[in-house]
Amino acid sequence: MLLETGDILHLAEPLKGVADVADPSVAAFLAGVGDRLAHLARCEGPEALVSAVAETRPDYVLMGSIPDPALFEHLCAAMRSATLGVIVLARGGAIPAALRDAIPARMGVDPLDPAEGLNGFTLHLRALMRRCRPVALTGRQRVGGMLLDEAALTLTGGAGQASLSLEDMRLIGPMFDVPGAVWSREALLRLAYGAQTENGLRTVDVKLNRARRRLRAALGQDPVRSVRGAGYVFDPGIG
Incomplete structure:
Protein backbone atom coordinates (compact mmCIF):
# COMPACT_ATOMS: atom_id res chain seq x y z
CA MET A 1 0.00 0.00 0.00
CA LEU A 2 2.01 2.95 -1.29
CA LEU A 3 0.45 6.38 -1.41
CA GLU A 4 1.94 9.34 -3.23
CA THR A 5 1.55 12.10 -0.68
CA GLY A 6 3.49 14.67 1.26
CA ASP A 7 5.43 13.90 4.41
CA ILE A 8 3.04 12.79 7.18
CA LEU A 9 5.57 11.50 9.72
CA HIS A 10 4.51 14.26 12.12
CA LEU A 11 1.28 12.33 12.70
CA ALA A 12 3.34 9.56 14.35
CA GLU A 13 5.53 11.85 16.47
CA PRO A 14 3.19 12.15 19.51
CA LEU A 15 3.01 8.37 19.96
CA LYS A 16 5.46 6.79 22.39
CA GLY A 17 7.47 3.87 21.02
CA VAL A 18 10.57 1.74 21.48
CA ALA A 19 12.66 0.24 18.68
CA ASP A 20 15.40 -2.40 18.60
CA VAL A 21 18.03 -0.62 16.49
CA ALA A 22 20.46 -3.51 17.00
CA ASP A 23 18.42 -5.19 14.28
CA PRO A 24 19.95 -4.06 10.95
CA SER A 25 16.55 -3.81 9.24
CA VAL A 26 15.24 -1.47 11.96
CA ALA A 27 18.40 0.65 11.94
CA ALA A 28 18.23 0.97 8.15
CA PHE A 29 14.56 1.84 8.22
CA LEU A 30 15.10 4.61 10.77
CA ALA A 31 18.20 6.01 9.07
CA GLY A 32 17.75 9.73 8.49
CA VAL A 33 14.80 10.11 10.85
CA GLY A 34 16.98 11.82 13.44
CA ASP A 35 14.97 13.28 16.31
CA ARG A 36 11.75 13.66 14.34
CA LEU A 37 10.22 10.76 16.26
CA ALA A 38 10.90 12.50 19.54
CA HIS A 39 9.07 9.89 21.61
CA LEU A 40 10.77 6.85 20.07
CA ALA A 41 13.39 5.27 22.36
CA ARG A 42 16.18 3.38 20.59
CA CYS A 43 17.25 0.13 22.28
CA GLU A 44 20.10 -2.28 21.61
CA GLY A 45 18.86 -5.86 21.52
CA PRO A 46 15.82 -7.83 22.74
CA GLU A 47 16.66 -7.61 26.46
CA ALA A 48 16.94 -3.83 26.29
CA LEU A 49 13.67 -3.75 24.35
CA VAL A 50 11.85 -5.69 27.07
CA SER A 51 13.32 -3.43 29.77
CA ALA A 52 12.24 -0.31 27.87
CA VAL A 53 8.68 -1.63 27.57
CA ALA A 54 8.58 -2.13 31.33
CA GLU A 55 10.06 1.28 32.10
CA THR A 56 8.42 3.60 29.57
CA ARG A 57 4.96 2.11 28.98
CA PRO A 58 5.08 2.72 25.21
CA ASP A 59 2.19 2.72 22.81
CA TYR A 60 4.09 0.61 20.29
CA VAL A 61 7.22 -1.43 19.60
CA LEU A 62 9.12 -1.47 16.30
CA MET A 63 11.09 -4.66 15.66
CA GLY A 64 12.82 -6.54 12.87
CA SER A 65 11.41 -9.08 10.47
CA ILE A 66 12.25 -12.36 12.22
CA PRO A 67 11.95 -11.89 15.98
CA ASP A 68 12.15 -14.86 18.32
CA PRO A 69 8.54 -15.89 19.03
CA ALA A 70 9.42 -16.03 22.73
CA LEU A 71 10.07 -12.29 22.61
CA PHE A 72 6.33 -11.66 22.46
CA GLU A 73 5.86 -13.57 25.70
CA HIS A 74 8.64 -11.56 27.38
CA LEU A 75 7.16 -8.28 26.14
CA CYS A 76 3.72 -9.27 27.38
CA ALA A 77 5.14 -10.04 30.83
CA ALA A 78 6.90 -6.66 30.88
CA MET A 79 3.86 -4.64 29.79
CA ARG A 80 2.48 -2.23 32.35
CA SER A 81 -0.46 -1.21 30.19
CA ALA A 82 -3.54 -3.06 29.01
CA THR A 83 -2.51 -3.16 25.35
CA LEU A 84 0.55 -2.74 23.17
CA GLY A 85 0.95 -2.31 19.42
CA VAL A 86 3.82 -4.01 17.58
CA ILE A 87 5.07 -3.09 14.11
CA VAL A 88 7.14 -5.89 12.55
CA LEU A 89 9.23 -5.03 9.51
CA ALA A 90 8.41 -7.83 7.07
CA ARG A 91 9.10 -7.78 3.35
CA GLY A 92 5.88 -8.43 1.50
CA GLY A 93 3.87 -7.27 4.51
CA ALA A 94 3.11 -10.73 5.89
CA ILE A 95 3.85 -12.39 9.23
CA PRO A 96 4.73 -16.11 9.20
CA ALA A 97 2.04 -18.35 10.65
CA ALA A 98 4.36 -19.65 13.39
CA LEU A 99 4.95 -16.10 14.55
CA ARG A 100 1.24 -15.21 14.47
CA ASP A 101 0.50 -18.12 16.79
CA ALA A 102 2.89 -16.66 19.39
CA ILE A 103 1.16 -13.28 19.60
CA PRO A 104 -0.64 -12.73 22.95
CA ALA A 105 -4.21 -11.48 22.84
CA ARG A 106 -3.18 -8.24 24.60
CA MET A 107 -1.02 -7.23 21.65
CA GLY A 108 -1.91 -5.94 18.24
CA VAL A 109 0.72 -6.85 15.65
CA ASP A 110 0.97 -5.37 12.17
CA PRO A 111 3.54 -6.28 9.49
CA LEU A 112 5.04 -3.41 7.50
CA ASP A 113 6.93 -3.80 4.25
CA PRO A 114 9.96 -1.47 4.60
CA ALA A 115 9.39 -0.43 0.99
CA GLU A 116 6.32 1.50 2.15
CA GLY A 117 8.66 3.98 3.84
CA LEU A 118 7.96 6.39 6.66
CA ASN A 119 4.56 7.45 5.33
CA GLY A 120 3.53 3.80 5.24
CA PHE A 121 4.86 3.38 8.76
CA THR A 122 2.77 6.35 9.93
CA LEU A 123 -0.41 5.04 8.33
CA HIS A 124 0.08 1.51 9.64
CA LEU A 125 0.99 2.72 13.12
CA ARG A 126 -2.05 4.98 13.43
CA ALA A 127 -4.30 2.25 12.03
CA LEU A 128 -2.85 -0.21 14.53
CA MET A 129 -3.50 2.22 17.38
CA ARG A 130 -7.13 2.61 16.26
CA ARG A 131 -7.52 -1.16 16.39
CA CYS A 132 -5.71 -2.05 19.61
CA ARG A 133 -4.98 1.16 21.54
CA PRO A 134 -7.36 3.99 20.55
CA VAL A 135 -6.68 5.76 23.85
CA ALA A 136 -3.27 6.72 22.42
CA LEU A 137 -4.84 8.87 19.68
CA THR A 138 -6.00 12.10 21.27
CA GLY A 139 -5.38 14.63 18.52
Whole structure:
Protein backbone atom coordinates (compact mmCIF):
# COMPACT_ATOMS: atom_id res chain seq x y z
CA MET A 1 0.00 0.00 0.00
CA LEU A 2 2.01 2.95 -1.29
CA LEU A 3 0.45 6.38 -1.41
CA GLU A 4 1.94 9.34 -3.23
CA THR A 5 1.55 12.10 -0.68
CA GLY A 6 3.49 14.67 1.26
CA ASP A 7 5.43 13.90 4.41
CA ILE A 8 3.04 12.79 7.18
CA LEU A 9 5.57 11.50 9.72
CA HIS A 10 4.51 14.26 12.12
CA LEU A 11 1.28 12.33 12.70
CA ALA A 12 3.34 9.56 14.35
CA GLU A 13 5.53 11.85 16.47
CA PRO A 14 3.19 12.15 19.51
CA LEU A 15 3.01 8.37 19.96
CA LYS A 16 5.46 6.79 22.39
CA GLY A 17 7.47 3.87 21.02
CA VAL A 18 10.57 1.74 21.48
CA ALA A 19 12.66 0.24 18.68
CA ASP A 20 15.40 -2.40 18.60
CA VAL A 21 18.03 -0.62 16.49
CA ALA A 22 20.46 -3.51 17.00
CA ASP A 23 18.42 -5.19 14.28
CA PRO A 24 19.95 -4.06 10.95
CA SER A 25 16.55 -3.81 9.24
CA VAL A 26 15.24 -1.47 11.96
CA ALA A 27 18.40 0.65 11.94
CA ALA A 28 18.23 0.97 8.15
CA PHE A 29 14.56 1.84 8.22
CA LEU A 30 15.10 4.61 10.77
CA ALA A 31 18.20 6.01 9.07
CA GLY A 32 17.75 9.73 8.49
CA VAL A 33 14.80 10.11 10.85
CA GLY A 34 16.98 11.82 13.44
CA ASP A 35 14.97 13.28 16.31
CA ARG A 36 11.75 13.66 14.34
CA LEU A 37 10.22 10.76 16.26
CA ALA A 38 10.90 12.50 19.54
CA HIS A 39 9.07 9.89 21.61
CA LEU A 40 10.77 6.85 20.07
CA ALA A 41 13.39 5.27 22.36
CA ARG A 42 16.18 3.38 20.59
CA CYS A 43 17.25 0.13 22.28
CA GLU A 44 20.10 -2.28 21.61
CA GLY A 45 18.86 -5.86 21.52
CA PRO A 46 15.82 -7.83 22.74
CA GLU A 47 16.66 -7.61 26.46
CA ALA A 48 16.94 -3.83 26.29
CA LEU A 49 13.67 -3.75 24.35
CA VAL A 50 11.85 -5.69 27.07
CA SER A 51 13.32 -3.43 29.77
CA ALA A 52 12.24 -0.31 27.87
CA VAL A 53 8.68 -1.63 27.57
CA ALA A 54 8.58 -2.13 31.33
CA GLU A 55 10.06 1.28 32.10
CA THR A 56 8.42 3.60 29.57
CA ARG A 57 4.96 2.11 28.98
CA PRO A 58 5.08 2.72 25.21
CA ASP A 59 2.19 2.72 22.81
CA TYR A 60 4.09 0.61 20.29
CA VAL A 61 7.22 -1.43 19.60
CA LEU A 62 9.12 -1.47 16.30
CA MET A 63 11.09 -4.66 15.66
CA GLY A 64 12.82 -6.54 12.87
CA SER A 65 11.41 -9.08 10.47
CA ILE A 66 12.25 -12.36 12.22
CA PRO A 67 11.95 -11.89 15.98
CA ASP A 68 12.15 -14.86 18.32
CA PRO A 69 8.54 -15.89 19.03
CA ALA A 70 9.42 -16.03 22.73
CA LEU A 71 10.07 -12.29 22.61
CA PHE A 72 6.33 -11.66 22.46
CA GLU A 73 5.86 -13.57 25.70
CA HIS A 74 8.64 -11.56 27.38
CA LEU A 75 7.16 -8.28 26.14
CA CYS A 76 3.72 -9.27 27.38
CA ALA A 77 5.14 -10.04 30.83
CA ALA A 78 6.90 -6.66 30.88
CA MET A 79 3.86 -4.64 29.79
CA ARG A 80 2.48 -2.23 32.35
CA SER A 81 -0.46 -1.21 30.19
CA ALA A 82 -3.54 -3.06 29.01
CA THR A 83 -2.51 -3.16 25.35
CA LEU A 84 0.55 -2.74 23.17
CA GLY A 85 0.95 -2.31 19.42
CA VAL A 86 3.82 -4.01 17.58
CA ILE A 87 5.07 -3.09 14.11
CA VAL A 88 7.14 -5.89 12.55
CA LEU A 89 9.23 -5.03 9.51
CA ALA A 90 8.41 -7.83 7.07
CA ARG A 91 9.10 -7.78 3.35
CA GLY A 92 5.88 -8.43 1.50
CA GLY A 93 3.87 -7.27 4.51
CA ALA A 94 3.11 -10.73 5.89
CA ILE A 95 3.85 -12.39 9.23
CA PRO A 96 4.73 -16.11 9.20
CA ALA A 97 2.04 -18.35 10.65
CA ALA A 98 4.36 -19.65 13.39
CA LEU A 99 4.95 -16.10 14.55
CA ARG A 100 1.24 -15.21 14.47
CA ASP A 101 0.50 -18.12 16.79
CA ALA A 102 2.89 -16.66 19.39
CA ILE A 103 1.16 -13.28 19.60
CA PRO A 104 -0.64 -12.73 22.95
CA ALA A 105 -4.21 -11.48 22.84
CA ARG A 106 -3.18 -8.24 24.60
CA MET A 107 -1.02 -7.23 21.65
CA GLY A 108 -1.91 -5.94 18.24
CA VAL A 109 0.72 -6.85 15.65
CA ASP A 110 0.97 -5.37 12.17
CA PRO A 111 3.54 -6.28 9.49
CA LEU A 112 5.04 -3.41 7.50
CA ASP A 113 6.93 -3.80 4.25
CA PRO A 114 9.96 -1.47 4.60
CA ALA A 115 9.39 -0.43 0.99
CA GLU A 116 6.32 1.50 2.15
CA GLY A 117 8.66 3.98 3.84
CA LEU A 118 7.96 6.39 6.66
CA ASN A 119 4.56 7.45 5.33
CA GLY A 120 3.53 3.80 5.24
CA PHE A 121 4.86 3.38 8.76
CA THR A 122 2.77 6.35 9.93
CA LEU A 123 -0.41 5.04 8.33
CA HIS A 124 0.08 1.51 9.64
CA LEU A 125 0.99 2.72 13.12
CA ARG A 126 -2.05 4.98 13.43
CA ALA A 127 -4.30 2.25 12.03
CA LEU A 128 -2.85 -0.21 14.53
CA MET A 129 -3.50 2.22 17.38
CA ARG A 130 -7.13 2.61 16.26
CA ARG A 131 -7.52 -1.16 16.39
CA CYS A 132 -5.71 -2.05 19.61
CA ARG A 133 -4.98 1.16 21.54
CA PRO A 134 -7.36 3.99 20.55
CA VAL A 135 -6.68 5.76 23.85
CA ALA A 136 -3.27 6.72 22.42
CA LEU A 137 -4.84 8.87 19.68
CA THR A 138 -6.00 12.10 21.27
CA GLY A 139 -5.38 14.63 18.52
CA ARG A 140 -7.66 16.72 16.37
CA GLN A 141 -7.35 17.08 12.62
CA ARG A 142 -9.08 19.54 10.33
CA VAL A 143 -9.75 18.96 6.65
CA GLY A 144 -11.62 21.77 4.96
CA GLY A 145 -14.57 22.58 7.20
CA MET A 146 -14.47 19.23 8.99
CA LEU A 147 -12.88 18.62 12.41
CA LEU A 148 -12.10 15.06 13.49
CA ASP A 149 -11.61 14.60 17.24
CA GLU A 150 -10.22 11.12 17.80
CA ALA A 151 -10.39 11.31 21.60
CA ALA A 152 -14.06 12.33 21.62
CA LEU A 153 -14.92 10.14 18.60
CA THR A 154 -16.69 12.98 16.83
CA LEU A 155 -16.71 14.60 13.41
CA THR A 156 -17.85 18.22 13.39
CA GLY A 157 -18.82 20.29 10.37
CA GLY A 158 -21.65 21.19 8.09
CA ALA A 159 -24.85 21.37 10.11
CA GLY A 160 -23.60 19.82 13.33
CA GLN A 161 -21.62 17.06 14.97
CA ALA A 162 -21.65 13.31 14.36
CA SER A 163 -20.66 10.65 16.88
CA LEU A 164 -18.42 7.93 15.50
CA SER A 165 -17.95 4.36 16.62
CA LEU A 166 -14.45 2.91 16.93
CA GLU A 167 -15.12 0.98 13.73
CA ASP A 168 -16.16 4.19 11.96
CA MET A 169 -12.89 5.76 13.10
CA ARG A 170 -10.85 2.87 11.71
CA LEU A 171 -12.31 3.52 8.26
CA ILE A 172 -12.51 7.32 8.28
CA GLY A 173 -9.29 7.99 10.20
CA PRO A 174 -6.92 7.05 7.34
CA MET A 175 -8.84 9.37 5.01
CA PHE A 176 -8.10 12.24 7.38
CA ASP A 177 -4.45 11.23 7.62
CA VAL A 178 -4.08 11.66 3.86
CA PRO A 179 -6.87 14.02 2.72
CA GLY A 180 -7.66 13.93 -0.96
CA ALA A 181 -6.22 10.44 -1.49
CA VAL A 182 -8.40 7.86 -3.20
CA TRP A 183 -8.50 4.77 -1.00
CA SER A 184 -9.03 1.34 -2.49
CA ARG A 185 -11.26 -1.06 -0.63
CA GLU A 186 -8.25 -3.35 -0.21
CA ALA A 187 -6.23 -0.59 1.51
CA LEU A 188 -9.10 0.38 3.82
CA LEU A 189 -9.76 -3.25 4.72
CA ARG A 190 -6.08 -3.76 5.55
CA LEU A 191 -5.87 -0.67 7.75
CA ALA A 192 -9.23 -1.01 9.45
CA TYR A 193 -9.10 -4.72 10.25
CA GLY A 194 -5.43 -5.76 10.02
CA ALA A 195 -3.35 -7.90 7.70
CA GLN A 196 -4.76 -11.19 8.97
CA THR A 197 -8.44 -10.26 8.81
CA GLU A 198 -10.94 -12.79 7.53
CA ASN A 199 -13.33 -10.03 6.52
CA GLY A 200 -13.94 -9.55 2.81
CA LEU A 201 -13.99 -6.38 0.74
CA ARG A 202 -17.76 -6.25 1.05
CA THR A 203 -17.25 -5.42 4.75
CA VAL A 204 -15.74 -2.06 3.79
CA ASP A 205 -18.71 -1.16 1.60
CA VAL A 206 -21.30 -2.19 4.18
CA LYS A 207 -19.65 -0.55 7.21
CA LEU A 208 -18.69 2.62 5.38
CA ASN A 209 -22.12 3.05 3.81
CA ARG A 210 -23.73 2.78 7.24
CA ALA A 211 -21.34 5.41 8.59
CA ARG A 212 -22.07 7.67 5.63
CA ARG A 213 -25.80 7.54 6.28
CA ARG A 214 -25.22 8.61 9.88
CA LEU A 215 -22.91 11.42 8.77
CA ARG A 216 -25.47 12.67 6.28
CA ALA A 217 -28.16 12.69 8.95
CA ALA A 218 -26.01 14.47 11.57
CA LEU A 219 -24.04 16.87 9.37
CA GLY A 220 -26.44 17.51 6.54
CA GLN A 221 -23.87 16.17 4.07
CA ASP A 222 -21.83 13.10 3.28
CA PRO A 223 -18.13 14.02 3.09
CA VAL A 224 -17.14 10.59 1.76
CA ARG A 225 -17.35 10.16 -1.99
CA SER A 226 -17.30 6.91 -3.96
CA VAL A 227 -14.87 6.86 -6.87
CA ARG A 228 -16.10 4.39 -9.46
CA GLY A 229 -13.69 1.53 -9.96
CA ALA A 230 -11.18 2.98 -7.49
CA GLY A 231 -12.59 3.24 -3.97
CA TYR A 232 -13.37 6.15 -1.67
CA VAL A 233 -12.12 9.67 -0.99
CA PHE A 234 -12.82 12.08 1.85
CA ASP A 235 -14.09 15.31 0.23
CA PRO A 236 -15.59 17.84 2.68
CA GLY A 237 -16.31 20.19 -0.19
CA ILE A 238 -19.20 18.13 -1.50
CA GLY A 239 -22.76 18.59 -0.31
